[in-house]
Amino acid sequence: MPPTDRIRDHAGQGATTVAAHRARRRLRADQARQLADLLRRQLLTDGFENGTLPHESTLATDYRATRNTVREALDLLRAEGLVERFPGVGTVVVARKYPHGLDHLMGLAETLREHGTVTNEVRTMGPAPAPTPVADRLHLPPGTDVLYIERLRRLNGLPLSLDLTYIPLALGTLDIGTALLGADLENTDVFRLLETITGRRLGHAEITLEAVNADTHSAAVLEAPRGSAVLMLERLTHLADGRPVDLEFIRFRGDRITMSGLLHRS
Amino acid sequence: MPPTDRIRDHAGQGATTVAAHRARRRLRADQARQLADLLRRQLLTDGFENGTLPHESTLATDYRATRNTVREALDLLRAEGLVERFPGVGTVVVARKYPHGLDHLMGLAETLREHGTVTNEVRTMGPAPAPTPVADRLHLPPGTDVLYIERLRRLNGLPLSLDLTYIPLALGTLDIGTALLGADLENTDVFRLLETITGRRLGHAEITLEAVNADTHSAAVLEAPRGSAVLMLERLTHLADGRPVDLEFIRFRGDRITMSGLLHRS
Numbered sequence: 001m002p003p004t005d006r007i008r009d010h011a012g013q014g015a016t017t018v019a020a021h022r023a024r025r026r027l028r029a030d031q032a033r034q035l036a037d038l039l040r041r042q043l044l045t046d047g048f049e050n051g052t053l054p055h056e057s058t059l060a061t062d063y064r065a066t067r068n069t070v071r072e073a074l075d076l077l078r079a080e081g082l083v084e085r086f087p088g089v090g091t092v093v094v095a096r097k098y099p100h101g102l103d104h105l106m107g108l109a110e111t112l113r114e115h116g117t118v119t120n121e122v123r124t125m126g127p128a129p130a131p132t133p134v135a136d137r138l139h140l141p142p143g144t145d146v147l148y149i150e151r152l153r154r155l156n157g158l159p160l161s162l163d164l165t166y167i168p169l170a171l172g173t174l175d176i177g178t179a180l181l182g183a184d185l186e187n188t189d190v191f192r193l194l195e196t197i198t199g200r201r202l203g204h205a206e207i208t209l210e211a212v213n214a215d216t217h218s219a220a221v222l223e224a225p226r227g228s229a230v231l232m233l234e235r236l237t238h239l240a241d242g243r244p245v246d247l248e249f250i251r252f253r254g255d256r257i258t259m260s261g262l263l264h265r266s
Numbered sequence: 267m268p269p270t271d272r273i274r275d276h277a278g279q280g281a282t283t284v285a286a287h288r289a290r291r292r293l294r295a296d297q298a299r300q301l302a303d304l305l306r307r308q309l310l311t312d313g314f315e316n317g318t319l320p321h322e323s324t325l326a327t328d329y330r331a332t333r334n335t336v337r338e339a340l341d342l343l344r345a346e347g348l349v350e351r352f353p354g355v356g357t358v359v360v361a362r363k364y365p366h367g368l369d370h371l372m373g374l375a376e377t378l379r380e381h382g383t384v385t386n387e388v389r390t391m392g393p394a395p396a397p398t399p400v401a402d403r404l405h406l407p408p409g410t411d412v413l414y415i416e417r418l419r420r421l422n423g424l425p426l427s428l429d430l431t432y433i434p435l436a437l438g439t440l441d442i443g444t445a446l447l448g449a450d451l452e453n454t455d456v457f458r459l460l461e462t463i464t465g466r467r468l469g470h471a472e473i474t475l476e477a478v479n480a481d482t483h484s485a486a487v488l489e490a491p492r493g494s495a496v497l498m499l500e501r502l503t504h505l506a507d508g509r510p511v512d513l514e515f516i517r518f519r520g521d522r523i524t525m526s527g528l529l530h531r532s
Contacts (some may be wrong), residue, residue: 029483030390030416034430037515038399041500044295044474047399063397076481089288097476102368105529124296131329133304152295164300202531208310210363210521211477211497215342217295230493231477234307239530249303254495255478263371265468265506 002227004103032072035063043082043093044258053083053091081255082200087104087172091240095255098155102261105205105237107173108153108161118157122185124150127169134166138244139181145169147177149185152221159222160256164249165190171243174198189239194245209233223254229254269474288422298338305339309359310524319349319357347521361521364421368527369504371471373426373455374419382422384506386452389487390416393435393443403502404510411435413443416452418487425488426522430515431456435510440464457503459523460511470507475499480517488519495520 039059043049053059059070074091077083101111103141109118127145135142149165167190169177179197180190195201210232219226230251237246293421297328306323308314319325325336338414340357344350359388375384393411401408417433433456445463446456461467476498496517503512 026483033484034414034416034515037430038397042399050331064395079481082477102473102475102529104288105531129330131304133308148300150300164303204528204530207368207527207529208365209368209475209525210523211495211518212346212521213479213493213495215299215345217292218299220267224522227479227493229477229479231475231497234303237527252477254479255314257476259475261473263368263471263473265371265470 028066028069028072031065031069034075035059035065035069035073036076038063039077040082042082043077044097048093051093052089052091091181097256097258098160099258100252101261102126102259105191105202108155108189109189110191112155118160118189118262119154119157120186121152121154122149123152124148125181125185130166134247136245138166138168140168145177147180149180149190151185155256158252159224161250161252162218162221163251166247167194168245169257171198171239176245189244190248194237194239198239198245201240202245203242204239205235207233208237211254212251218251222251224255225251231257231259292337294332294378295334297331301325301331301335301339302342304329306348307345309343310363314359317359317451319359321356325337348525349519359384363522363524363528364426365524366518367528368525371468372458373457374421376456376457378421379475384455385420385424385451387413387418387420388451389418391447391451394502396432400513403513404432404434406434411443411472413446415446415456417451421522424518424522425490427516427518428484428487429517432513433460434511437464437505437511442511456512456514460505464511467506468511469498469504470510472501473499477520478517484517488517488522491517497523 054062055103056067056070060067062067074083078085082093082095083091085091098112126148128148129143129150130138130140132142134146135144138146140146142161146171148166151163152159153161153163167176167180176197180193183193191202212232213227213228214222214224214230216226218230219228231254233250233252235248235250238244322333322336326333340349344351348359348361349357351357364378364381376428378384392414394408394414396404396412397411398408400412401410404412408414413433413435417429418425419427421428433442433446442463449459456478457468478496478498479493480488482492482497484496485494497520499516499518501514501516502510504510
């Protein structure tokens with residue numbers, strides 16, 4: 001008798017079987033997520049020797065999970081692009097996420113210094129009238145020209161982020177725009193250039209972080225799959241004297257960046 | 267002559283036309299992203315009267331953009347689930363993102379206090395042997411039982427996050443597990459319960475933020491579309507005396523939460 005007939009003939013018992021099956025599947029999905037989160041942490045912190053995960057049966061024993069749960073957990077990490085299974089080799093870590101500091105205000109090259117070289121492809125650069133929301137935040141009259149810069153930023157050649165930047169052309173009598181237009185933006189953080197040009201330290205920044213799905217065009221620029229998760233950072237940076245100097249909208253590839261920091265209770 | 271023939275007959279000129287067309291499309295996509303980022307900020311901070319965006323032609327004038335660019339920018343925000351277009355009404359803000367503080371260590375109910383009521387559906391709760399990576403971080407011998415809690419957290423009834431939590435059953439001679447099992451977890455932050463039970467303040471937490479695409483099951487639990495962007499927070503919280511007390515893996519719906527804070531240069 002095929003299973004559906006059994007359900008029809010013994011409705012009560014069949015329904016229980018279906019419900020029990022669903023409950024098992026839900027439980028396994030929950031346990032797979034739980035395990036995937038633990039493995040993710042380990043692979044992000046280089047916790048696996050030679051970048052190879054232990055065998056499924058070892059993971060099953062270590063985590064008191066069934067083989068099916070282990071497989072489902074590995075599937076979750078594979079869907080995130082973090083691991084890949086190779087026949088005869090096993091499950092291997094194929095992606096690396098780089099830790100962006102969240103405790104201090106730092107440029108990308110600064111925060112990733114120990115991980116390699118940041119280079120910037122300047123896609124657009126030039127003066128443009130500041131739209132009202134930009135002018136307001138930079139404390140400028142609406143329509144004042146600001147320097148608009150669009151950069152694709154790479155770490156060791158791999159696309160990491162797409163940054164849209166608005167900077168006042170001048171601060172008081174100081175001409176920032178001309179200096180930035182002539183600067184080595186390909187190889188230098190805007191933060192560092194601003195400190196050099198103004199002769200002042202940066203002070204603080206208001207930041208907002210969001211997770212969004214990349215639109216088709218942004219995904220193409222970042223060489224990421226369409227719809228992939230992007231860590232979006234909006235950041236308004238001020239000089240140490242409080243004047244706003246740099247408004248940025250940054251899309252980090254979700255599979256390449258984590259933000260790490262310390263929070264205190266009071 | 268159809269366009270394709272023109273390209274074939276005058277290859278050089280046709281290729282230029284195609285290239286120019288592509289360049290225009292790329293430029294428009296870049297400008298649409300730029301505009302969408304400015305509008306996103308405004309709608310997240312309640313910047314539009316009555317939650318309705320200005321007419322396309324007004325936006326085009328205000329932002330010195332073409333109508334096509336404005337439409338494409340609104341399409342991006344619609345794809346993110348932030349706005350919807352209603353005939354005869356215009357483009358309306360349909361989603362709200364709530365700001366989660368990033369400056370101090372706070373529970374969800376604490377940080378969203380002014381935005382409504384947080385309730386928690388406890389999906390799983392009970393003692394379980396700590397897997398090695400959990401035991402290590404909580405400074406326990408591997409295999410020691412810890413309290414595992416899984417909660418779906420809602421703000422005013424809307425799913426916000428799915429939290430997996432590991433807590434030591436005891437700290438020294440203090441029994442935390444039994445107290446938590448009997449506590450009102452449906453209506454109270456774990457942070458607040460821990461401070462009440464231990465009689466001590468929490469101290470600091472190490473956090474890591476990532477953007478990931480929700481897997482099918484997590485998306486279903488969060489009532490979000492499959493693959494939607496999730497803000498993933500891993501947080502190890504310590505008591506003020508430094509002892510680790512709470513390890514959490516939190517998936518926030520990307521369309522409902524932003525993380526906001528201040529960073530300082532030094």
